[in-house]
Structures are given as C-alpha cells and as structure tokens.
Amino acid sequence: MRLTLRLLSSVVQRRPFYVTTPIFYVNAAPHLGHLYSAVVADTIQRFEKLVDPDCEVIFSTGTDEHGTKIQQAAANAVLSPAEYCSKISAEYRDLFKDYDVEYTDYIRTTEDRHKRAVRHFWNKLLEKDYIYKSQYSGWYSVNDEAFVPEAHVRDEVRNGQTVKVSAESGHKVEWTEETNYMFRLSAFKSHLQEWLKNDGVITPNKFQKQLQDLLENETYFPDISISRPSSRVHWAIRVPGDEDQSIYVWLDALINYLTVIGYPDNDAMLKKGRPWPADVQVVGKDILKFHGIYWPAFLMAINWHPPRRLVCHSHWTVDGSKMSKSLGNVVCPRATPVSPSALRYMLLREATMHDDANYSESKAVNIANSELADTLGNLASRCCGAALNPRGEFPPLHTHELAALEQDVSAQLMDHVERLHEVCYGHYRNYQFYKVADAVIRTLHLANVFFECHKPWELRKKLDGQKELDVVLHITMETLRICGIVLQPIIPDLSNKLLNKLQIPLDCRSWQHCEKPSWRIEGAIYETKNILSGKFVLFQRIYVDKKQKKKASA
Numbered sequence: 037m038r039l040t041l042r043l044l045s046s047v048v049q050r051r052p053f054y055v056t057t058p059i060f061y062v063n064a065a066p067h068l069g070h071l072y073s074a075v076v077a078d079t080i081q082r083f084e085k086l087v088d089p090d091c092e093v094i095f096s097t098g099t100d101e102h103g104t105k106i107q108q109a110a111a112n113a114v115l116s117p118a119e120y121c122s123k124i125s126a127e128y129r130d131l132f133k134d135y136d137v138e139y140t141d142y143i144r145t146t147e148d149r150h151k152r153a154v155r156h157f158w159n160k161l162l163e164k165d166y167i168y169k170s171q172y173s174g175w176y177s178v179n180d181e182a183f184v185p186e187a188h189v190r191d192e193v194r195n196g197q198t199v200k201v202s203a204e205s206g207h208k209v210e211w212t213e214e215t216n217y218m219f220r221l222s223a224f225k226s227h228l229q230e231w232l233k234n235d236g237v238i239t240p241n242k243f244q245k246q247l248q249d250l251l252e253n254e255t256y257f258p259d260i261s262i263s264r265p266s267s268r269v270h271w272a273i274r275v276p277g278d279e280d281q282s283i284y285v286w287l288d289a290l291i292n293y294l295t296v297i298g299y300p301d302n303d304a305m306l307k308k309g310r311p312w313p314a315d316v317q318v319v320g321k322d323i324l325k326f327h328g329i330y331w332p333a334f335l336m337a338i339n340w341h342p343p344r345r346l347v348c349h350s351h352w353t354v355d356g357s358k359m360s361k362s363l364g365n366v367v368c369p370r371a372t373p374v375s376p377s378a379l380r381y382m383l384l385r386e387a388t389m390h391d392d393a394n395y396s397e398s399k400a401v402n403i404a405n406s407e408l409a410d411t412l413g414n415l416a417s418r419c420c421g422a423a424l425n426p427r428g429e430f431p432p433l434h435t436h437e438l439a440a441l442e443q444d445v446s447a448q449l450m451d452h453v454e455r456l457h458e459v460c461y462g463h464y465r466n467y468q469f470y471k472v473a474d475a476v477i478r479t480l481h482l483a484n485v486f487f488e489c490h491k492p493w494e495l496r497k498k499l500d501g502q503k504e505l506d507v508v509l510h511i512t513m514e515t516l517r518i519c520g521i522v523l524q525p526i527i528p529d530l531s532n533k534l535l536n537k538l539q540i541p542l543d544c545r546s547w548q549h550c551e552k553p554s555w556r557i558e559g560a561i562y563e564t565k566n567i568l569s570g571k572f573v574l575f576q577r578i579y580v581d582k583k584q585k586k587k588a589s590a
C-alpha cells in the first residue's frame with residue numbers, strides 16, 4: 037500500500053505537508069514550555085518524513101515581535117525594540133538548533149515579507165466589509181495581549197492591593213478607552229460551529245469540546261478589536277492608510293502562517309505547492325481561543341479554509357506550580373541537569389496532550405538514567421562491546437539455533453518486536469508520544485530479560501556456543517535497530533548514534549524498515565561484519581552532585 041502511494045507520488049506532484057509551531061513572544065528568554073511546543077511540532081514533522089521520505093515537509097516556527105509587551109521588555113533591557121527582538125529571537129534559534137528542532141522556515145514578524153502579508157490581509161478584510169471603526173472601552177491584558185470581557189475579569193489581592201485580573205490567565209488587566217477598528221467576528225459564529233462539528237479538527241477532543249461549549253454558551257458573541265492607537269502601541273505594523281492605528285498583535289501574529297507559504301504572492305505560493313490548509317498547527321491550551329476561534333474566522337472572512345487540524349497541548353508545571361516569572365520558577369532548558377536529548381525525551385515521554393505535566397530535576401535525571409542509560413544504552417553497549425562481541429559484528433541468524441530459541445522468553449520478545457511498528461504507528465498518529473516511548477521501553481525491558489536469560493557471557497566461553505551467541509546478539513541488535521528507527525522522531529540524535537553504531541545504512545532507516553524484523557525476512561539484510569569498533573556509550577549516566585549540579589554530556 038505504502039509502495040503504491042510512493043509510486044503514485046512520483047508521478048503526481050503532491051502538496052507539501054505543512055506543520056507550524058506558535059511563534060514565540062520575545063519579551064523574555066525561552067523556557068521549557070516554549071521548547072515543548074516546538075518539540076511536539078518537530079516530532080510530528082519528523083514522523084511524517086519517516087513514514088514517507090519522499091514527502092516534502094514545510095515546518096515553520098519563529099518569533100512574535102510586535103506589541104506593548106515587547107515594547108516594555110525592550111525598554112526594561114535598555115535596548116531599542118529592534119535590537120532587543122533580534123537578541124531574543126537569536127536565543128530561540130540557538131535553542132532549536134541544540135534541541136534538534138529542524139524547521140524549514142524561521143519567521144520573524146518584523147520582517148518585510150510578513151508586513152506585506154499583514155497589510156494585504158487587512159485590505160482583504162476591508163474589501164469584504166468585515167472591518168469597521170468604533171469606540172472601544174474595556175479591559176486589556178498586556179501580558180496576554182488580549183481584550184478581556186467584563187464577565188471574565190475578577191478582583192485579586194496582590195501585595196496588599198486589590199487588582200483586576202483576567203480570570204482565564206490570572207494576568208493583570210487595565211482599563212482602556214480608545215478608538216479601534218473592529219472585526220465582525222459575530223458574523224462567523226454559525227460557520228465556526230459548523231467547522232467545529234468535524235471530528236478531529238482539534239485534538240485531543242477535550243479541547244474541541246471546550247470551543248464548542250464556548251460558542252454554545254456565549255450568549256453574546258461580540259466583534260473584536262483588531263487595532264490599537266499607535267500613540268499607545270508604536271512598535272507594531274500600522275493600519276494601511278491610517279498611521280494613527282496599529283494592527284492588533286494577534287492578527288499580525290496569526291498571519292505568519294500565511295507569510296511562510298508566500299502569501300500574498302500567488303507565484304510564491306505555487307512554488308511551495310500551495311500548502312494550505314496547514315496540515316497540523318501545534319498550539320498550547322492558553323492560545324487555543326486565538327487559534328480555534330479568531331484564526332478560522334479571519335481565514336473564512338477572506339474565503340480561505342481553516343487549518344486541517346489544531347493539535348493542542350497542555351502545560352508544564354514546575355514542582356507542582358504554574359511556571360511564572362513572579363514565582364521565580366521558570367525553567368531554562370539549558371539550566372537543567374540533563375543533556376538536550378534527555379530533556380527532549382523527558383518532555384515527550386512524560387507529557388500527555390490532555391493534562392498538565394510536572395517537571396522536576398529529579399524526574400528528568402531519573403528518566404534519563406533508567407530508560408536512556410540503563411534500559412537502552414546499557415543493552416547497546418553490552419551487545420556491541422568487545423567482551424561479548426569481540427569480532428565487532430552484527431552477527432548472522434542461524435536458523436537451527438533460532439528455532440531452538442523460539443520456545444522460551446525469546447518468543448515474547450520477538451512478538452513484541454514484530455508488533456512494535458503497528459502499535460507505535462497508531463500512537464504517533466494520535467500524537468501520543470508518551471505511549472510510543474512506553475511501548476519501546478517495554479520491548480527493551482523484554483530484550484534485557486532475554487539477554488540475561490541466555491547468558492551470552494557463558495555462551496562465549498562454551499566451545500560450541502558461538503552460533504547460539506550469534507543468534508542472541510542478532511536478536512538483541514535487531515530489537516535495538518527497530519527501536520532506534522521508531523524513536524527517531526522523539527530522540528533523533530541518540531537514534532542516529534545507535535543506528536550508526538549498528539551500521540544501518542541511511543537509506544534503511546525509514547518506517548518501512550522497522551515493519552519486519554530480520555527473522556521474518558528471507559535472507560536478512562542488516563547483518564554486517566563490522567560494527568564500529570571501540571567502547572560504545574550511547575548515553576552517559578548522570579550523577580548529580582546535590583551541591584553542584586553537573587550537566588551530563590551525552
């Protein structure tokens with residue numbers, strides 16, 4: 037089936053697969069939660085390429101650089117907004133490089149191509165009569181860059197003073213009275229409701245339901261303000277034809293998803309294979325409303341389709357509390373005691389999309405040590421090391437010895453290995469990365485039991501034990517090969533290291549290559565006489581000195 041698809045795709049030019057991350061505010065340095073959004077999207081795009089290596093993927097990320105929040109942060113840093121944005125934007129780029137977030141386009145909202153797209157989009161809304169001018173008075177949260185309806189504002193006592201905060205985010209709101217341009221959001225209520233009836237447009241379903249309820253219960257579905265006076269927000273794109281007004285940062289930011297594909301230049305879009313609607317847009321739960329209500333409405337207004345799917349994730353808390361600057365518990369990925377591969381693994385292994393996950397240093401270290409170092413790395417070192425495998429081989433599979441083995445614990449392992457691709461395929465498709473990691477680790481536990489049970493160190497000493505030893509090593513290495521392929525989207529760097537060690541050719545690492553283990557293929561193809569020689573440490577165990585936390589160097 038996949039082969040037929042591949043053949044077909046070589047004749048018919050297919051549209052690319054388009055995945056996006058939210059673009060990140062540059063008001064502060066990146067933290068663990070930001071990295072998580074990016075890593076989720078990266079895993080999705082890597083899986084897509086793994087399953088269909090011929091598929092072109094557009095994977096966009098970048099920074100959201102306009103608005104009051106950025107204006108204020110730049111002033112605090114005593115830098116011009118432009119210098120400040122470049123500095124933090126570069127920090128995101130560096131972070132993504134270190135954490136293997138392999139984007140194809142990095143967009144900054146201060147780029148000319150984006151300003152052009154935003155102005156064009158604005159003019160389209162105007163042309164279609166979805167914009168009008170009005171007097172706005174209400175609450176505004178600078179932190180969320182959002183207008184907050186009166187009903188969603190509550191009093192809170194902070195430092196002995198009563199302040200107004202947004203009930204949704206807990207961020208402070210301020211009273212605003214100004215002339216704004218408004219967008220006729222109310223005209224799209226029923227269209228949005230229709231769109232939200234499609235199964236899977238927002239996943240997990242819990243978040244789709246939340247939006248459905250919001251539309252259902254919100255008796256009054258007001259139009260929204262899409263501009264602010266330039267006198268207040270000067271660091272922004274001006275409204276075409278009205279220098280006194282700046283375009284609302286969320287409208288500006290959302291359009292980044294179109295800028296990336298060449299909007300509004302038709303030729304540029306065609307060159308990119310017209311990848312719209314986007315296939316997957318990853319968002320955190322705090323920005324679901326912007327992406328699941330405003331964004332599709334803006335698109336519908338210019339007669340474009342809403343995205344095919346929003347994948348919405350929950351949040352990371354730290355030692356049980358919400359991550360926040362004021363609590364001083366913001367986790368900088370580089371300040372964690374684990375390497376980028378281990379942190380990436382923990383983020384995907386621990387979090388589920390539907391519920392918040394909790395970070396602690398000890399959790400990060402324990403997961404890395406028990407799963408990456410002990411269960412995976414140790415097994416790889418043992419079967420590749422000189423003590424049990426002095427010839428440095430991915431040894432052959434001898435049929436007679438294999439038949440004898442299949443009676444015992446090996447049958448359970450082999451069964452797991454054979455089904456691993458099928459099980460994990462479903463989990464990847466459902467964005468349940470923790471289940472992928474779990475299935476792989478369970479298989480590796482069985483492989484460890486299998487290995488111990490056959491005592492390869494004794495076979496090595498037995499005069500006639502070589503063939504049985506070959507088979508034990510082969511099955512273990514074959515398990516590692518398949519696990520290595522399956523894990524590529526989650527821990528690309530470690531998987532690569534493992535597959536290199538096993539000398540698996542680069543063109544034998546796609547999903548189809550993990551669908552059948554060697555014992556189910558006539559004339560196994562992965563045996564090689566030489567695996568790379570020398571001691572092999574896939575992942576260095578982490579020892580944390582309580583006083584001085586050391587960074588592991590895996």
Ligand code: MSP
Pocket residue numbers: 057058059060061068069070072073100289290291292318319320321322323350351352353359
């Ligand atoms: N700039 C807007 C997005 C505009 S997209 C058109 C924005 N930026 S953000 O920097 O505040 O957030 C970016 C992403 O980081 C969001 O998906 C958000 O959910 C995610 N996270 C921020 N804190 C988080 C956690 N504590 N945990 C997990 N992800 C969280 O919103």
